[in-house]
Amino acid sequence: MTIQPACLKTTVNAFCNLRCDVGFESSPPSTAVLCLASGSFEALAAAPVCLPKxxxxxxxxxxxxxxxxxxxxxxxxxxxxxxxxxxxxxxxxxxxxxxxxxxxxxxxxxxxVNCTTNTPGGGSLDGSACSGTTTAGSCNVSCIRGYKSQTQLRSTCLATGSFSQVTDDCSAEQCGSLASVGDFGKLGVTSTCRNMRFGQACLAYCDRGFTMTGAPKNLLCDYASDYTTNSGFKANTGSVVAPVCVGSACTVGFPSARGLQHTCSGITTGQQCEGTALPGYFLPAPIKYMCAASGQVTKVGQGSANTNRASCQDGSVGTNAASTCQRKFVEETCWAYCSAGFTGALQEYVCAVQSNGQFAPEPVGTAVSCARRLSAEPEVEVERRLAGAVCGSASISTAGLDILSLNASSCDVASGEVCIAECATGYSLVAGGKATMYDCNNGALSGTKPNCAPTACNYSLPTGLGVTHNCTGVATGSSCTAQCGVPGYSLPQGAAPQAFQCTASGDFEGTDPTCAPKNCTALTLGTVFDTSGCLERSFGDPACFVICGEGYELVGSAGSYQCLADGSFSGSEPQCASKTCAGSVPGAPTCSNLGTGETCNVSCAAGYSGTPSVYTCGTNGLIA
The missing domain is CATH 2.10.70 (Complement Module; domain 1)
Known part of the structure; x- marks a missing residue:
């Protein structure tokens, strides 16, 4: 019954409420009924419809x-x-x-119960804090050492006994600047250690133009929360100390112009020196030079290294004597001789710098000494000769003294006078020879020509890396050629050998060729090796070094390679061993201690089915 029998004892003309029985309910919850004299009930409304609660x-x-x-x-x-x-x-x-x-x-x-499957880990994730996590609990998942995440990683233990999936967004920490550590920022020290990330190896060594004492420094980026010293770098062996790099001495390009002295001998890479004028020569200002990393001394700035040469303005050499020394340049030779009517030996002089800074002729050997000549010539003949025509340019030409090798400028004289024929600037007397005297007699010059030969140029010879020339011994008026003749060097495309001219001043005039060293082809050794230290190498560069590639570690010393003149490398490979990957695959003990490139198979445990997975120890040091 769904309606309670509470109205069974209701008296005539009395009311009672019909309700649903226990466990049932209706709306409205009750209905009023009237007990009639006939003993029956009369409902005042519809009876309740009772439904189970x-x-x-x-x-x-x-x-x-x-x-x-x-x-x-x-x-x-x-x-x-x-x-x-x-x-x-x-x-x-x-x-x-x-x-x-x-x-x-x-x-x-x-x-x-404890979650036992899909435990967070593997790759760069560390889920060790999740051990013991039970159903509905959660745990923090961190990154393995040397990696970091920008978010807080968490995993929940699901009712299935498996952990919820965690996305691996851990990235390797980056080491700081090696140049800020110790002496690694010093001139001459370079490295392959830029933008290094955790686990990557690099090498510090000496730059071009520097010589290294000892071996290059093999370094590892080990930046992590527990190690930030030395910008995160550690040495494979020993402490993090920069290699000792000593500047190499320059070997070519030294200034060699006439009248120029310099302090460049022995300078090393990065050092500067100065060129100044020798006594008797002048420069507007000292010239600055620097020893470049290529080993060549180069001029700094735009100043000219050409000196101006002082001269002897007064050619006086003593009483009753004359000379060719007037307007001769410093270090240039001239001749002193006795005037007409006097006798004495012809003497060689040189225009020299005096202690007072002035310039005057000085005897090379014995000073000229003149005595009056005792003449048996009749006086009338002397008068006739002195009254004759003067000697000039026509006389000089007629006597054959107007050639390049001779200087007879002192022979523009009166009849009866004497003069000198000497070697012109850029020419010198053949061994044992002397200048000669000429007599002017009524417009005609008589005497013997001196024997003069071109003087070899010894200043401003061609120079530069890879430069060869055939200028040695080339004398005044002749030319020679400078080119890139050293093996391993060549002229840039479109360039040609340079011509040099030997001038009367003793200097060569010409432009040094710029020789390009032979570039070595890329060094290819395979993925096990890191050859970045040997990129863009040229002949003449110091040795470059090869270390192990990512995922491998060096055993012993780095490999040393030299770029040869033919554009190839010569050297030996370093010994490399595979690194052990960090982390593991949870629940897969066979995936521990894998080396780079090694794999492991993970399959379902007994009683479970699924597709097996293959995990590989990658070059980044992670198992994935």
Whole structure:
């Protein structure tokens, strides 16, 4: 019955309320009826329609550790409760739905179980903090040493016994600037250690133009939360100390112009020196030079290295004597001789710098000495000769003294006078020879020509890296050629050998060729090796070094290679061993201690099925 029998003892003309029985309900909840004299009831409204009450899940039924079959149960229905998935404990508990509530007791003890599958880890993830995490619990997942994440990584233990998936967004830490560590920022020290990330190796060595004492420094970027010293770098062996790099001495390009002295001998890479004028020569300002890393001395700035040469303005050499020394340049030779009517030996002089800074002729050997000549010539003949025509350019030409190798400028004289024929600037007397005297007699010059030969140029010879020339011994008026003749050097495309001219001043005039060293082809040794230290190498460069590529570590010393004149490399490979990958694959002990390139197979445990996976130890040091 769904309606309560509460009206059975109702008296005549009395009212009672009809209600649903326990466990049932209606709307409205009751209906009034009247007891008639006939003993029957008369309903004042429609009788209630009674429906079974529903038993809602509430209280402990909603706890995470409880599972139940009691959803949507109504009066009289039966069901059970038990420990939810992910929990273990009590036996199944029976329940029945009675008047909107469930009878019976819930499971007394449900214990959360540990998650055992899909444990966070592998790659750059570290899920060690998740050990012991039970159903509905969560744990922090971190990055392995040397890696960092921009977010807080967490994983939840699911009821299935598996951890929720965590995205690996860990990236390797980056080392700082090696140049800020110790002497690594000093001139001459260079490296392949730029933009290094955790686990990467690099090499510090000496730059072009410097000589290294000892071996290059093999370094490892080990930047991590527990190590930030030395910008994160560690040495494979010993301490993080820069290699000792000493500047190499320059060997070519030294200034060699006439009248120029310099302090460049022995200078090394990066050092400067100065060129100044010798006494008797002048420069507007000292010239600056620098020893370049190529080993060549180069001029700094735009100043000219051409000196101006002082001269002797006064050619006086003593009483009763004349000379060719007037307007001769410093260091240039001239001749002193006795005037007409006097006798004495012809003497060689040189225009020299005096202690007072002035310039005057000085005897090379014996000073000229003149005595009056005792003449037996009749006086009338002397007068006739002195009254004759003067000697000039026509006389000089007629006597054959107007050639390039001779200087007879002193022979523009009166009849009866004497003059000198000497070697012109840029020419010198053949061994044992002297200048000669000429007599002017009525417009005609008589005497013997001196024997003069071109003087070899010794100043401003061609120079430069790779430059060869055939200028040695080339004398005034002749030319020679400078080119890139040293093996391993060549002229740039479109350039040609340079011509040099030997001038009367003793200097060569011409432009030094710029020789390009032979570039070596790329060094190819395979992925095991890191050849970045040998990129863009040319003949003449110091040795370059090869270390092990990413995923491999050096055993012993780096490989040393030299760029040869033919554009090839000569050297020996370093010895490299594979690195052990960091981390592991959770639940797969066979994937521990893998070396670069090694693999492991992970398959489902007994009682489970699925597709096996292959994991590889990558060159980045991670198993994936």
């Amino acid at each position: 529903k038993c809602p899940l509430r209280g402990a039924f909603l706890a995470a550790h409880v599972a139940t079959s009691c959803e949507d149960k109504v009066e009289g229905d039966t069901c059970s409760s038990f420990c939810a998935e992910g929990f273990s404990g009590s036996e199944v508990q029976p329940h029945s739905c009675s008047d909107g509530n469930f009878t019976g007791s819930l499971p007394a003890s449900c214990v959360a």
